[in-house]
Amino acid sequence: MKKDILLLGAPGAGKGTQAKFLEKEYNLIKIDTGNIIRNTIKEATELGMQAKKYVEQGKLVPDELVINLIVNTAKQIKQQQKNFLLDGFPRNLQQAKALEENKLFLDLVIEIESSAENLIERISNRRLCTNKNCGGVFNLKSNKSKQENICDFCGSSLYQRDDDKEELIKTRFETYLKETLPLSEFYSKQNKLIKIDGNKDVEEVWESIKKYLSKN
Ligand SMILES: [Zn+2]
Numbered sequence: 001m002k003k004d005i006l007l008l009g010a011p012g013a014g015k016g017t018q019a020k021f022l023e024k025e026y027n028l029i030k031i032d033t034g035n036i037i038r039n040t041i042k043e044a045t046e047l048g049m050q051a052k053k054y055v056e057q058g059k060l061v062p063d064e065l066v067i068n069l070i071v072n073t074a075k076q077i078k079q080q081q082k083n084f085l086l087d088g089f090p091r092n093l094q095q096a097k098a099l100e101e102n103k104l105f106l107d108l109v110i111e112i113e114s115s116a117e118n119l120i121e122r123i124s125n126r127r128l129c130t131n132k133n134c135g136g137v138f139n140l141k142s143n144k145s146k147q148e149n150i151c152d153f154c155g156s157s158l159y160q161r162d163d164d165k166e167e168l169i170k171t172r173f174e175t176y177l178k179e180t181l182p183l184s185e186f187y188s189k190q191n192k193l194i195k196i197d198g199n200k201d202v203e204e205v206w207e208s209i210k211k212y213l214s215k216n
Contacts, residue, residue: 001026006086009112010176012123013198016137019087021206028085029077067098074104093182109187112198123164131156
């Protein structure tokens with residue numbers, strides 16, 4: 001499988017877990033916006049210095065700068081003849097078009113669809129690894145860590161994100177739908193979009209994705 005992929009899904013749809021599976025199974029390189037911003041700041045590149053100004057002031061890094069960082073990273077991956085996995089970018093039409101203007105065309109967009117009830121149940125049970133470099137994600141019901149409150153991957157402790165509390169989940173879900181709808185229409189018109197039922201458990205969702213990829 002040689003494809004550049006974008007994963008779409010509301011917060012709690014299990015994107016992070018499926019991204020890990022995809023990375024591993026198909027040797028994709030995940031483009032993680034947060035990590036890229038942190039790394040370019042560390043490397044003190046020109047873009048990094050620009051980003052640093054915003055981060056230090058606790059401001060959001062502007063869209064244009066984020067686009068530049070992602071485009072640079074994606075191009076480097078392509079130069080190495082490898083494939084990338086985007087998660088959380090593009091999150092709006094403007095960003096999607098910016099990718100194409102830079103001759104970065106996705107091969108496949110996987111949208112994981114889940115109902116609001118399911119998302120609420122999942123997110124409120126979600127526990128994340130405190131080790132930022134690990135990215136381990138667990139669920140008290142559907143994807144328990146082997147040892148309570150301890151990450152299976154790195155042994156760090158787990159925590160619940162502040163905005164994973166129920167009252168905030170609905171707002172995040174509505175924002176997601178509003179932002180993503182134009183995006184999913186954009187890729188659907190290009191025949192690149194597949195929708196996966198995300199109301200099933202983690203393993204079943206993964207099986208559906210793998211099944212699709214083995215046929216296409
Ligand atoms: Zn961990």
